[in-house]
Amino acid sequence: MTSVLPTDPDLAARRRAARIVVARTAHLAFARGLTELQGGNMSVRIGDEVVTTPTMASENDGWRLSPDDMVIHDLDGGVRDGDPRRVSRETGLHLRLYRADPELGSVLHLHLPEALALIVRHAPGVIAASATPYGVPVVRLEEGLPAQTEPHDSRVEELLLAVPRADGAVSISPTHGIIAVARDTATNLAGVERLREALEHARVRLRLRTAAAEGIR
């Protein structure tokens, strides 16, 4: 099993370091506009444990989380540390992905605004088409797979395991959001940033192309 954190013999120190990474990730993802205030969850793996954001971290906490807010799980879903009442409903999907790929160190479920706008309009194909030239592996689920259900989570796992993901890969769930995975959190955030920029700049290019067609340069 690959750890994304140093193999410090002091379990408490390793957990503390991972809690800090997740708290900073939550802050940074929101500050960079990679998620919004209606949902999402984030996690990192340390050895055979997974540190997750608590449930309702967006609505209740506005992503202003302290390291002590996090919940630590074993890979089978048992709570090893943290408040069991604050286990996220999406934890099962995170754990499933970590179990499926021992090299994964970070899972992010984000409500990326640029992607959500397209998802809500049932246009996920636009996301994949926009992202492809920028080298972000993007896979998308079919319609009719409700989030937080076995068919949904199983399909996310199947699709993400089918693409290169060490440097970041993204799954798009209609009406739900994106699930991003990578070997570590910085790589994962960077991949989502590239997706955001790809979506944003596909629109910039479209406007410039429309202007050029009008003779504006």
Add this chain to the structure above:
Amino acid sequence: MIDPASTGDPLVTLLGRLLESRLGSLEHLLATIRTDAGDRSMEARTALSRLLGEPATPEIAPDPLHGALLAAVPGATAAVSGVALHLRDLLAEGMALPETTSMMRKRGVPDLADRLVPSDDLLPGRLPTTIATMRERAEARGAKHVLIFTPDGVVHVAGRTPEETMAHWSNVEFAARAAVMRVEERLLAIRPAG
């Protein structure tokens, strides 16, 4: 809050500030600082990792292009390279180059056209000639930094301090955003919204 200066590493501070400004993109963003012990280079993704508190990644070798740029500017201590996304869009769609900002003009860059170089001119065999040409242009206009960019929107700058270099780099993306907005305004005049 994450303070880009919290790690105490000037490279993390520089790259973190560029990201914080929302002008810098993580894509190909690289910074180098000159120290008494030699040049140090760092990619933005590594800076992000340090800011998050993830394990330290190995230092990369000093970037040779940055080394050449730093050597071209007397007293230079910092170099930055990265994609200016709006500049890339303008160039990809065949639009005019951005007008220079007042700060650019005050700092010896009256026109961006003579800072555009083919990507091949930055290959090792041609780099010395390219840098020498850019240094002459900078000196002729009293600029205390060297700025060049390639048709794929990658901007390279070396300047006296990290803060100054960051400002010069950001200014190009800022100018490009203003250029895109001007195009959009002209388009709106033809096709009014609402």
